[in-house]
Amino acid sequence: MQILLVGATGFLGRRLRLALAARGHHLRCTSRHPPLPAHGTPTGEEWVAVDLAAPVDWAPLLNGIDVVVNAAGRFGGGRAAYAALHTDGPIALFEACARAGIGRVLQISALGSGGPADDALPFLRSKRLADARLLALPLDATVARPSLVFGPEGRSARALMAAASLPWLPLPAGGRQAVQPVHVDDAVAALCALAEARGRWRGRVVALVGPAAMSLRDYLATLRAAQGRGPLRAVPVPGRLVAALARLAGRLGTGLDRDAGALLEGGSTGDPADLHALGIAPRPASAFIQPEEAPALALAAAWPGMQALARLALAAVWWASAAVSFGLYPVELGAALLGEAGVPGPLQRPMLYGAATLDAVLGVLTLAPLAMRLQRRLWAAQALLVVFYSAVVTVTMPAFWLHPFGPMTKNLPILALLALLAWAAVPPRPWTTSSSSGSTC
Template sequence: MRVLVAGGTGLLGAALVRRLRASGHTVLLAVRASGGQEGGALTLALDYTALPAHATLVEQLRGVDAVVNAVGIFQEAGKQTFDAVHVKGPMALFRAAVDAGVRHIVQVSALGAEPASAQAFLASKGRADAQALALPASVRVVRPSLVFAPEGASTRQFARLAAWPITPLPGDGRQRIQPIHIDDVATLLERLVEAEEAPSVIAAVGPRALELRDYLALFKRAFGLRSRFLAVPRALLHRLLPWARRMGGGPADADALAMLEAGNVADATPLRSLLGHLPRDPGDFFDDASVRKLAATRRTAGYLALMRWTLAIMWLATAWVSLFVYPRSESHALLARLGLQGGWADLALWSGAVLDALLGLALLAIRHRQLIYRLQLMLVLAYTVLISAGLPEFWEHPFGPLLKNVPLLAMILALHALDRPDGPDSR
């Protein structure tokens, strides 16, 4: 079969692409960049926020047997809105697929998706599901529960939480979930691509429901840790979540917490019929390879957090020392050698200190920090060039005030590359 996968570079999409190619199917990836090849697969340029004309899309889909939409976002950003990415984009693709004679359309949705949902994410997925099912075509809507994948953002967040000596829980941690392994979801999607007959809507859930605290206990057991938890009142948790997310350790946002509170379970019988066996039990998720990958990611995230905090403290301490500790007369003497005197020297001293303080605070308060790291790189380079020009002897100083900028720049570059909102492996 010739299968087009939108979102084929994401978590679920990539797992499906690997299975399809291993089974001998021809895979066409729909990507936002221009067409060509990616990872050995042919690509089709398709941006849900800037779609081509319907006729153009129909021609591009000629000869395709199945279309899978695995595109999804959890937070809106610019043109990447829930309506554009979850509803308008996929529906334009599906309508073109119908007119191009595509045999099967598979829509990856989410458990709990309903057009009337109070959560914007679930509401948008629900609208797309309803519109897709109304099409005159073979449409299969898959609604996954919480997906376990060592490389997945949510799984890494659970791992980081479980690694705490005492893990905080929303309320009493009795929220019911039904996690499913990513391999089972990928197998299900492959079956739906191939099957001539299949349910129009299917819940992709694990074989049994369990409480959130029990799921986290499985992580702790895999890491060799004792199951110690701390119940956090829901009202307090809602206040702390925004700050925890910015600090890089928060498990969810308000919408995700609301979805968790609503429950995330369903009947696994239809899934078992399609797979031909029960999906993997949560107790069997943690094989040696998965535990090693999660442990490595957890350690990396910890080291990145340590680097980020120490960098923030450095900027804040530098601002304090510049303004209130180091003798003002000596600062003026150094600035005079750079050609700054009087009011200009005071302006340079205060503006530099304020900028240092803002960078330090930004590291602690802003979740998407790539721009902050780029500003730091430019500032450190500027400081280095100015001091090298006016005070070159600092390169020969025994305490190495300028030499230390070299590893500092390397550390900021590493943070820029790895310190992502959802973990070091996210892109």
Template sequence: MHILLTGATGFIGRRLAARLRADGHRVVEAVSPRHGPPGPDQCVVDFARDLAPGVWLPRLQGIDAVVNAVGVLRDSPRQPIAALHRDAPIALFDACVQAGVRRVVQISALGVAQGDTQYASTKRAADQHLLGLAARAPSGGAAPLSACVVRPSVVFGRGGASSALFMNLTKLPVLVLPQPVLTARVQPVAVQDLADAVAVLLGSAMDRQGVVEFAGPQAVPMAGLIASLRAQCGHRPARVLPLPGPLTRLSARLGDLVPASPWCSESLALLGSDNTADAAPLQALLGRPTVAYGDLVARAWSRSP
């Protein structure tokens, strides 16, 4: 197929582009104006400003499917989270209906259905809008839109901000973390498992619609995940201390002031609650076992491009 991929230069987008091309699809990468002149099979889009369906229609000519992999952790003047997660995707999805695009896959996140953070609420709004479009009867004999919202748990691999944070923590002999983060359970998903699953949703599982939750094979408390990553790197166990609540909130607010920091109020809210789901759907879609958290360094970090 002829696929438009947004967020193509990001952590997940790069893997998706390579995987989809390996399947023989032609991928047009939607790239930010900050990346300079577009190369072959690239087009320039600005998710902060491209907020009307009419802006997207010329880019969708001849496009069979769209994958939206745009995501940011925090709000900023240059990357307003409401525009990037909600307004631009909604405009894109509306344009897909008008242009007759057959298939849309939205990369969301596990936990956004209940979360009240900016990240969760904006992602949820775009998810719900897309699903509403797919449920609506088409007019004028047009083919219905086929839509799937993918909600993975923490995605792990080289190039991911949260992955880099975890790997940096493994180097510390004494680990001081907020109590909610220490005890919250996650089911990490290797980035290549995610990319392979999206490829299936654009291939043999094209008829799969609605929300699909992706989770790794095992749930583990965050402290256990970091301890496992540390052991996988050949380090001895670290001493783990809980950070008092007032200092936790202060550290997150200080992180809010540092745009490049992966630690902020949004990440505290996201990492401080359980992020788990049934592991079966992802394994069934792939038709093979997925990467366990005990193998992430060898199979998702060391092998990631």
């Protein structure tokens, strides 16, 4: 079939694209930022730059199309962003499908939409409005609502894996919230079957869930065990504190935010009967991670915590240096050291306080949620400053290298830590298409 796949570079969209192509379908894929082809576009695949949150002329894109699949969506951005991407844009697409007489439309929504919590959560409300409009149109339409979807590259899955790796994990209400996670491969298999099932699922809302509900605590304990770690140690925390932490996590771009926390709090469960009817036996959470995958996934899960600890340590170094220069160490002695470095007397105190201010600012920036490009510049600037300080001391006061407390040799692991953070701040290479195997990336 000729399939229009909207949101083809998202977490579910890119996997769905590969699966549909492997089943012999021809794809017209849309994304805000289509990937650059590595060796040409695979046969039967076409890419179009489309921003679903902006006005789109869908008529030419729907020409010759048999099935439309909307896989576009996101967490975060606020009420206006949700309304544009999840409601206004999809409704315009669905209405264009009705005018064009499209044979089949599949909307990927979110489990929980349609319930009483919708009006309180902009994310759920935005999904519900689009779902309702689609099902009211004269179309062979189906709404698929996934629960928590586990895939190693998914933002929420990475965040939950990272949380499960912590030695002590704060959980609202002790983690009693009910979830029913589904593996991404099972979800994609179900979506492929729904895209191909003309007429049989018209007007239906299908829950994409795992075989059985479980508590959030049990799910995290399962992810932790799969990483080869010991028992989960959960610490119950008040709901208000969790909400505050969720807001902070959202600003830091961790994949967990207020809406994600609210979805977990409200539960995310459903009946797996529809998946069985599609010929899919969803795997349990204990089978999400294969033994050969565990070491790499465990390291990836631990890295966010390790990176946060490294940044805290660096910030502490800069702030301690600032505090010492501002007066914890006698100012006269600090100025005298600058004199040994060749700084004239009138400039010694201004330079001492200036360097202390710079150290304090670097400590703040070290913990700031900067973009990757700015992070790389920050780590490079800190490394250059450490090298500069070390060079000046080496030339003017070489005896510090022989100090029994090793104040200079400690700069070496700091430089190594900055190099590691700079390496981690390099964004992944752009996702590309390849014609070597038809439709793989």
